[in-house]
Amino acid sequence: MLIKKPSDIPSAEITPKGLYLNRRSFIAGAGALAGVALAARQLSHIIAPSEKVIAGTKLDYGKSSYSTSEKETPFNDITHYNNYYEFSTDKYEPADLAKNFNPRPWTIKVEGLVNKPKTFDVDALLKKHLEERIYRMRCVEGWSMVIPWIGFPLSALLSEVEPISKAKFVEFTSLHDPKRFPGQQRNVLEWPYVEGLRMDEAMHPLTILAVGLYGETLPNQDGAPVRLVVPWKYGFKGIKAIVDIKLVEKQPISTWTKAAPNEYGFYSNVNPDVDHPRWSQAKERRIGEFLKRPTLMYNGYGDQVAYMYNGMDLKKNF
Amino acid sequence: MKAKYLKPVVFLACLVPLGRLAWNAYSSALGANPIQVITWSTGTWTIVFLMVTLSVTPVRQLTKQYWLIQYRRMFGLFAFFYGCLHFVTYIWLDQFFDLHSIAKDVVKRKFITVGFTAFVLMIPLALTSTQRAIRWLGKRWQKLHRLIYVTAIAGVVHYIWLVKKDIRVPLIYAVILGVLLLYRVIVRATQHTPVQQRMDKPTTRIDRSTVAAD
Numbered sequence: 427m428l429i430k431k432p433s434d435i436p437s438a439e440i441t442p443k444g445l446y447l448n449r450r451s452f453i454a455g456a457g458a459l460a461g462v463a464l465a466a467r468q469l470s471h472i473i474a475p476s477e478k479v480i481a482g483t484k485l486d487y488g489k490s491s492y493s494t495s496e497k498e499t500p501f502n503d504i505t506h507y508n509n510y511y512e513f514s515t516d517k518y519e520p521a522d523l524a525k526n527f528n529p530r531p532w533t534i535k536v537e538g539l540v541n542k543p544k545t546f547d548v549d550a551l552l553k554k555h556l557e558e559r560i561y562r563m564r565c566v567e568g569w570s571m572v573i574p575w576i577g578f579p580l581s582a583l584l585s586e587v588e589p590i591s592k593a594k595f596v597e598f599t600s601l602h603d604p605k606r607f608p609g610q611q612r613n614v615l616e617w618p619y620v621e622g623l624r625m626d627e628a629m630h631p632l633t634i635l636a637v638g639l640y641g642e643t644l645p646n647q648d649g650a651p652v653r654l655v656v657p658w659k660y661g662f663k664g665i666k667a668i669v670d671i672k673l674v675e676k677q678p679i680s681t682w683t684k685a686a687p688n689e690y691g692f693y694s695n696v697n698p699d700v701d702h703p704r705w706s707q708a709k710e711r712r713i714g715e716f717l718k719r720p721t722l723m724y725n726g727y728g729d730q731v732a733y734m735y736n737g738m739d740l741k742k743n744f
Numbered sequence: 745m746k747a748k749y750l751k752p753v754v755f756l757a758c759l760v761p762l763g764r765l766a767w768n769a770y771s772s773a774l775g776a777n778p779i780q781v782i783t784w785s786t787g788t789w790t791i792v793f794l795m796v797t798l799s800v801t802p803v804r805q806l807t808k809q810y811w812l813i814q815y816r817r818m819f820g821l822f823a824f825f826y827g828c829l830h831f832v833t834y835i836w837l838d839q840f841f842d843l844h845s846i847a848k849d850v851v852k853r854k855f856i857t858v859g860f861t862a863f864v865l866m867i868p869l870a871l872t873s874t875q876r877a878i879r880w881l882g883k884r885w886q887k888l889h890r891l892i893y894v895t896a897i898a899g900v901v902h903y904i905w906l907v908k909k910d911i912r913v914p915l916i917y918a919v920i921l922g923v924l925l926l927y928r929v930i931v932r933a934t935q936h937t938p939v940q941q942r943m944d945k946p947t948t949r950i951d952r953s954t955v956a957a958d
Binding site: 502503506507515517518567569614615685686701704708711713716717718 | 839
């Protein structure tokens with residue numbers, strides 16, 4: 427009815443029509459992105475906070491002066507946009523795939539070059555003095571969030587086991603269990619996930635073990651039950667579902683460094699001047715914002731952490 | 745002539761990916777990073793339409809459904825259409841017209857260099873897709889439109905290079921493209937003049953204006 431003689435449409439007309447739709451879709455897209463989408467998502471977050479219940483129990487915690495006052499990324503985005511290869515390489519999938527993951531019972535072994543090696547039960551860790559740390563999180567992929575973590579300084583845990591002076595690095599290991607982590611059934615990365623910090627980085631007051639988010643225990647897809655958060659480094663340094671912390675003499679080799687040594691270094695400090703070989707790190711998109719914002723040196727934590735890297739060639743030690 | 749309304753139906757079907765994207769944008773169902781989803785989706789559909797376009801010739805020859813040639817131009821133009829959307833998404837939504845950073849990207853990032861190349865090479869093909877251009881270019885039209893092979897290869901390489909680690913999906917496209925190109929190599933190697941004539945004849949009978957660039 428609309429098109430009487432379809433086969434007679436001169437093809438030349440297809441393109442203008444395409445361009446017409448093209449323009450309209452962009453107006454629509456941009457409008458939605460700028461306003462409607464944000465407003466609606468905000469709204470759905472307010473009227474449907476039921477998803478929070480999944481996360482679990484409320485935690486007791488204090489505030490911290492290390493927190494930023496920037497606008498927090500909505501809970502729904504923090505829990506539905508996850509780089510968690512143990513579940514999936516698709517950022518939208520872990521939320522669903524982690525639903526039935528049970529982070530109990532769970533222990534974390536702290537061992538290696540220490541006087542008092544000890545195995546901690548995660549429920550005992552939850553009774554530690556917890557703080558809310560609202561940190562910026564910059565992913566190596568070029569996006570960022572502001573996340574209200576609940577946790578405690580890693581240094582508090584490490585001092586309990588009394589590292590000996592030979593200990594120069596800390597090596598973290600994630601759970602390796604392909605039955606519970608479907609992503610581990612393929613060798614997309616070498617499992618288990620391993621990360622590392624230099625001793626001074628590990629003892630730095632900004633470095634925390636997070637056990638919660640938005641006042642409640644950590645959702646599975648965000649690294650339950652315990653994950654590392656090092657806010658001046660790219661997000662992948664924040665190893666999730668930790669089962670082992672080992673104090674060692676030699677610099678550990680991180681999983682991503684093993685996967686692509688020229689792309690992901692041991693330090694992986696956020697640095698707008700040192701690009702990823704395949705993309706620029708100068709800017710980032712804050713989740714929920716339309717325009718990209720400039721990335722800050724050490725993710726804006728330079729005043730607190732820059733001294734640890736004085737005199738270091740940051741292009742070499744990326 | 746095949747079903748009278750098939751062409752507009754196919755045309756509308758080709759717009760479904762865009763419609764879905766627009767709908768999801770309106771209902772804010774694009775997730776935490778909508779711009780990334782738009783970029784990814786338009787890019788994916790560009791490659792899909794390139795593959796579909798390149799499938800027309802093998803499919804019509806193998807199934808002897810020679811009338812399928814009528815759809816090749818439409819598919820090709822849709823590849824260009826989604827390519828335009830993808831390109832504009834990058835320029836506008838992703839980079840927000842930051843020409844300095846775009847220029848740097850195009851030169852420095854090989855995955856953007858190769859993607860940009862793929863896009864630019866589609867422009868002359870879209871511009872010469874009219875009946876008049878086909879008539880005017882004659883034999884040269886066929887030669888020019890072989891550029892689609894370069895675009896398709898560059899497009900798939902663009903996808904493989906941009907992925908962080910898990911290249912399963914782009915590899916699927918690489919395999920499909922490999923098969924489509926291999927078919928042409930085989931046909932070319934085993935081709936004799938009578939065969940080609942036999943294959944081309946029905947084309948010219950059904951749609952005289954379209955040159956078969958087999």
